[in-house]
Amino acid sequence: MLIQDLISQYIQDYLGTYLAENNNLNLQNKVEIPQNQNYGDISSTAPLALSKVLKKAPYVLAEEIKKVLDEKLKDFAEIEVIKPGFINFKLKPSAYGEILQHFDNTQSLITQTKNQNDNQKLLIEFVSANPTGDLHLGHGRGAVIGSALANLLKTIGQNIITEFYINDAGEQINKLGLSAWNLYKPDQAFEGADQYPAELIQPYLSDLKPDLKLEELTNIVKERILNKQKEVLKNIRVNFDLWFSEKKELHENNCLEKTLKTLESKNLTYQKDNALWLKSSELGDERDRVLIKSEGKNPTYLAGDIAYHINKFERATNLLDIFGADHQGQELSLKVTLKALGYDESKFQILFIQFVSLLRNGTEVKMSKRNGSVITVEEVLEEVGADAFRFMLLLSNINNKLAFDIDLAKKADDQNPVFYVQYAHARACSILRNACQDLFKEQDLKDIKSEILDLIMTESLSDREKQSTKDLILKLSFFNHEVHRAAETLNPSALAHYLIDIANKFHSFYGSCKVINPDNKNLSLARLSLIKTFQRIMQKGLEVLIIDAPEKM
């Protein structure tokens, strides 16, 4: 077990004596690397955080914990209690060898969450763009975040389904059909129709048979646009388990009709002005909403959305939607309705992603659907490649609007975070390659003895060597913890930031510690073990985010 896991485990065991019942403390987050060296290599604020719950002075609590830990950790750390109730651990050199040993002996770098209930299944819906045009950068952000999050949750052992909702019915499709028709048969054009800009539609009109009917044309263009979206998503490494067609699954399968009947049977609807209304204000919404429009008797988006979410609840226990910030109007109506129908609101969550703009030559390029100045995923991807595309969009928290700096994403130096991170990985691979070419055989790097690993922090090293080694090992030892924290907070960005952090610590280690040294083969082996661990963790971290980890650059 890693030292910080031992610490939190022992504290938890000890505090458990205070809290026999209802003991679901999670102290993992209360054991950390302190900002300031003076506070030790690892520190815990558990006594401070828990003194209120346990009704005990934090300092007293800290002293008690110290007493317990002193005994258990005497080989690895010196423990000090500081004023209000901090517990600071100064690690002994052997602790670092122990961490290397731990990683040498551990196949899987990420622990699986305990499955209290194997029936739990989370359905994540994201992107869900209308099949009426190209994917823009905003869709790209949702796609990258959604795919990384889904992969992150899968990695810790959760049961995940990813889904794309195709809005292939309704007004937008009619509008698409008319827009296409007017370009296809200009002499028979529909006058005065609301249309999509011609340049968005034209690329999908090549090689058409001459005598198509409006409906046939609409379907062909819709299919072509959808296929294009699928292709672009594939290019940014975004895959879906299911592409859910509104038209097929909700309309033709009568799912929508069933939902309306259910709502009617629960007396949640009424007729007014020739339309069918939902009594949503009674359920907590700001006002009532229309379900079936008076003109044409077509369902509103909300009606379909409710039916779709009921359908999803039939296939999964938990739902997560990832929407653009412009969809927040949906949330309240949908949630109150689902609640009224008996679904557990705690099992349905929506994440809203703020807008993306594009920064080129230091100035912001505004996007506007109306005048056709949409920045597509495809055009940005072409310039920067999938790795930079993904990493740049992953770096900022979804609650912040983001300016995608396209010039930065193309740079091949330390200013560009994705290069910085990938370069660190390639450097590590290069050292491992060289080591096995000149001085060692592959076999030498396996099962390195603990006496040799302990040399990693040997006394005779310079301060800078010790410092950079220590920083790297400690940071690496928190990998599993960081992955789980990112998963719990549904925040893959945190993992991206962590990877920058370990890349930084690695580069620093590289700069101060010569790894391959024929005059000191044992120290070389210990350091190669560290490099190997770094390389594995970086590779795994990038894999979770679905970004390449190149071995050469």
Added chain:
RNA sequence: GCGCUUGUAGCUCAGUGGAUAGAGCAACCGCCUUCUAAGUGGUUGGCCGCAGGUUCGAGUCCUGCCAAGCGCGCCA
């Protein structure tokens, strides 16, 4: 007007009620006969939007205000 999100170094952002608020970039001074200089060491840089409150302790929680983005359709 109401709701959601945001406001932290020149810029982009981390920050889980705890210690002297951190990182990257930019700026400035250094480091290649050395495993990838696509790199690294150091320096400079802060009324954490403002004002109250809760707390032993607030960037973090609460209230009000200011500013920005988005949302408040028989559009999707």
